[in-house]
Amino acid sequence: VSTQSTWEEVMFRTVLAAVPPIIALVLAVIYYRWYEINEPAVFRDWLQMLPHCAVLLGASITTNVAALWIQSASAARTIVNACMLALELQVNKDLEGIMGSDTLDLAEEEWIRPELVDDGRFDSIPLLWQIVTCRSSLEHIAAHVSSVRQLPLNRPALAEA
DSSP, X not given: OOOSOOHHHHHHHHHHHHHHHHXXXXXXXXXXXXXXXXXXXXXXXHHHHHHHHHHHHHHHHXXXXXXXXXXXXXXXHHHHHHHHHHHHHHHHHHHHHHHOOOOOSOHHHHHHOGGGSOGGGGGOHHXXXXXXTSHHHHHHHHHHHHHHHHSOOOOOXXXXX
């Protein structure tokens, strides 16, 4: 394993370290300009500064909660699901543009009971895609993969002394 950082890793760390403070600075400048906190009548009166301090406290709490959440498994799942949804929508759009707009009303039914389906309909890639990506099909694939992963591996012993 190499300990030397690649260019992509350095750029990722740089962006990760630089972008959030820059965004916070830009938002602070916008807030400062919008509400004109530098007026002596505002910054000398603690009652008028109280709402601004509350905004600062709320922004601090929000960024800390966001930092905690972004490190969790649910954040990773949400981000991956959002990326997969974007990819799926683009693939469906591309397939529709290339192959035409064939749609199935009951893709789940055609997956569950394939004997009812006319074999000639499976010449269309968009129709096949709809059947393969229906919920019950994906659950079946996930169950199969899960059962395969739980099987013990029959590996021969490396060295028997």
